[in-house]
Amino acid sequence: MPYSSLRDWARSRLQWPDNPARPPAPPSVRQVTGWLTRRPSTLTEDEHQQLKAVLDACPELATAHRLVRGFGNMLTQQTSVLLPAWIEDAAEADRPD
DSSP: HHHHHHHHHHHHHHOOOOSSSOOOOOOOOHHHHHHSSOGGGOOHHHHHHHHHHHHHHHHHHHHHHHHHHHHHHHHHHGGGGHHHHHHHHHHSSOOOO
């Protein structure tokens, strides 16, 4: 029995959606890197939600995000006096082995 005939037979007897919903594709490494390094104000609401989901799923990445944000804030606010504390925080951060 050819595939199309089998599919048509199954659709006639089963509850079979014409276009089954596919789960969304996971974000690419490039997308996540962009979300981590861009200013939060430039992210769309959808990007904020996707970033939150990624960070919730990966505590190590959440730590990296916190460190990147802190470093970016030091650069934009010109608070280099905070750099030694940031370096210490980064050195003590949990990192995957």
